[in-house]
Amino acid sequence: MTDPKQAALDYHSHPIPGKLSIELTKPTTSAKHLALAYSPGVAEPCREIAKDPENAYLYTGKGNLVAVISDGTAILGLGNLGPLASKPVMEGKGVLFKKFAGINSVDIEVDAESPQAFIDTVARIADTWGGINLEDIKAPECFEIERALVERCSIPVFHDDQHGTAIVTAAGMLNALDIAGKSLDSARIVCLGAGAAAIACMKLLVACGARAENIFMLDRKGVIHSGREDLNQYKAMFATETERRTLDDAIDGADVFVGLSGPNLLSPEQLKTMAPNPVVFACSNPDPEIHPTDAKAARDDVIIATGRSDFPNQVNNVLGFPFIFRGALDVRATGINEEMKVAAVHALKDLAREPVTEEVLKAYDIDHLEFGRGYIIPTPLDSRLLDRVSSAVAQAAVDTGVARKPYPAHYPLTSVDGVYGG
Numbered sequence: 435m436t437d438p439k440q441a442a443l444d445y446h447s448h449p450i451p452g453k454l455s456i457e458l459t460k461p462t463t464s465a466k467h468l469a470l471a472y473s474p475g476v477a478e479p480c481r482e483i484a485k486d487p488e489n490a491y492l493y494t495g496k497g498n499l500v501a502v503i504s505d506g507t508a509i510l511g512l513g514n515l516g517p518l519a520s521k522p523v524m525e526g527k528g529v530l531f532k533k534f535a536g537i538n539s540v541d542i543e544v545d546a547e548s549p550q551a552f553i554d555t556v557a558r559i560a561d562t563w564g565g566i567n568l569e570d571i572k573a574p575e576c577f578e579i580e581r582a583l584v585e586r587c588s589i590p591v592f593h594d595d596q597h598g599t600a601i602v603t604a605a606g607m608l609n610a611l612d613i614a615g616k617s618l619d620s621a622r623i624v625c626l627g628a629g630a631a632a633i634a635c636m637k638l639l640v641a642c643g644a645r646a647e648n649i650f651m652l653d654r655k656g657v658i659h660s661g662r663e664d665l666n667q668y669k670a671m672f673a674t675e676t677e678r679r680t681l682d683d684a685i686d687g688a689d690v691f692v693g694l695s696g697p698n699l700l701s702p703e704q705l706k707t708m709a710p711n712p713v714v715f716a717c718s719n720p721d722p723e724i725h726p727t728d729a730k731a732a733r734d735d736v737i738i739a740t741g742r743s744d745f746p747n748q749v750n751n752v753l754g755f756p757f758i759f760r761g762a763l764d765v766r767a768t769g770i771n772e773e774m775k776v777a778a779v780h781a782l783k784d785l786a787r788e789p790v791t792e793e794v795l796k797a798y799d800i801d802h803l804e805f806g807r808g809y810i811i812p813t814p815l816d817s818r819l820l821d822r823v824s825s826a827v828a829q830a831a832v833d834t835g836v837a838r839k840p841y842p843a844h845y846p847l848t849s850v851d852g853v854y855g856g
């Protein structure tokens with residue numbers, strides 16, 4: 435059997451290093467072409483953009499170009515390995531942008547000595563892009579970084595680990611609880627992790643109907659409760675009045691576990707103490723808080739999801755960011771607001787309830803898949819996502835007044851070949 439570690443390294447290094455390259459969109463075979471592409475022809479669009487910056491959307495790739503920017507401080511669940519070590523993940527996000535939504539991207543790994551240095555670096559290059567996807571930046575710094583960049587930039591700035599993850603988690607959670615015969619407004623929720631992804635997920639679950647008083651959030655020191663004096667302002671929003679202190683205390687009787695922390699932190703014994711039909715989203719990458727095989731061995735009524743592509747129920751922001759940016763770029767939205775996020779939640783949730791296509795069955799080499807315990811959320815290889823999520827996001831942008839262009843005439847999108855319309 436192929437060693438998975440070696441297979442992953444080979445995939446990244448052969449036949450050429452890396453996962454992305456840049457293609458040309460114009461002919462370049464003659465001197466005439468070169469005189470248009472470069473000197474002297476290139477001066478004409480330069481003059482037009484100098485007259486009106488909006489012309490950059492007409493004469494350059496800006497409108498379909500997203501920067502994937504990280505400082506490498508929270509690479510998946512691997513921690514702070516520095517900017518360069520984050521490059522394979524950032525290239526990976528670029529692969530997903532292109533494959534699933536036809537969006538070009540460039541990854542940028544910033545070696546910044548402070549959050550302010552990072553903000554200034556990104557703000558100075560912001561006009562180059564149609565949007566900025568911030569990635570794998572640790573909490574609490576990520577919150578101020580995103581806030582400052584949203585304020586300084588006139589294009590969508592979106593911290594994927596916060597909002598992409600939250601959107602997909604909320605969609606999967608609404609479906610999973612429905613299947614379990616429970617509802618978000620009465621579910622008792624344990625969230626292990628209190629960082630970028632965890633805080634955003636719990637905020638969006640509350641916006642979708644969960645009760646803040648029903649949520650126990652934990653960091654490395656245990657339950658975030660009102661008696662703690664070491665909480666930053668983001669954790670403090672989830673401080674509860676409780677005597678529970680440890681994961682053992684919090685998980686007892688809980689309906690839901692959301693893991694956005696690190697590997698192997700939920701034991702089968704702890705899972706056994708949860709309420710009937712527990713919903714477990716063990717979303718740490720690459721290694722979940724509990725392995726699905728161990729979870730199912732511990733109890734057969736569990737509905738389990740992970741962030742990985744090699745198990746059913748992949749709750750991962752790959753289902754969000756490509757299509758959210760597609761919709762936002764196509765109406766030239768100035769930002770990605772709460773209404774656009776909620777629209778994406780419902781588009782994802784609803785698509786999972788439709789019959790699965792042959793294309794998906796083939797891609798996953800299975801005969802059958804239907805809405806239920808083993809299928810709570812669409813798979814990333816479902817090509818209907820492009821239309822469903824992008825159009826919902828674009829419509830919400832138009833409806834809420836952040837779109838600078840009308841709802842796209844070339845929608846619905848049936849494939850990435852159609853993203854330029856025409």
Ligand SMILES: NC(=O)C1=CN([C@@H]2O[C@H](COP(=O)(O)OP(=O)(O)OC[C@H]3O[C@@H](n4cnc5c(N)ncnc54)[C@H](OP(=O)(O)O)[C@@H]3O)[C@@H](O)[C@H]2O)C=CC1
Pocket residue numbers: 507508509510511512570571572573574595596599626627628629630631632652653654655693694695696699717718719720740741749750751752
């Ligand atoms: N499936 C998906 O789509 C996504 C999954 N994730 C996963 O979520 C995890 C966190 O990512 P992110 O939020 O970006 O990172 P952050 O660095 O912002 O947050 C990490 C959080 O995890 C907590 N944590 C770490 N180890 C433990 C532990 N042993 N016990 C309790 N809490 C712990 C930290 O606690 P403290 O505050 O005390 O340091 C911190 O609150 C990663 O594993 C990542 O792969 C993230 C985004 C998307």
Ligand SMILES: CC(=O)C(=O)O
Pocket residue numbers: 509510511570594595718719741750751752
């Ligand atoms: C999926 C992702 O973005 C993460 O684990 O950080």
Ligand SMILES: [Mg+2]
Pocket residue numbers: 510569570594595
């Ligand atoms: Mg990430």
